[in-house]
Amino acid sequence: MAVLVGRNNTPPGPGQYDTFAQCLKEKKAVFYGAFWCVHCQAQKKLFGSSVKFLDYVECSLANGQGQTQICIDKKIEGYPTWEFTDGSRLTGEIPLQQLADKTSCPLRQSSSEASVLPQ
16 A cells, blocks of 8 residues: 655756755755745746755644654744745745845746746
């Protein structure tokens, strides 16, 4: 019997924002979220398949009825929450350009993608 614990909808191959997402991780930008949070899902969707490179912390317990200890300890009160090395935080769906400005990570797309950036 197979048990489906989670689902990975990330398409294979390089993503549109791989370099950007890797830079965010290198700059220690941490994305706290919950699997049931529609705003977290929307934030992830902005990154497309590049989401796999983010430093993402799941804050919800598997039953959706509580918070993991790391998120309690970090005093994460809403989702999504981005935390940066200077201790500052941004909450809600954050445009990629704002994350780029905050971290000094260059926001680039692969040449095969459209020239319009999601906001």
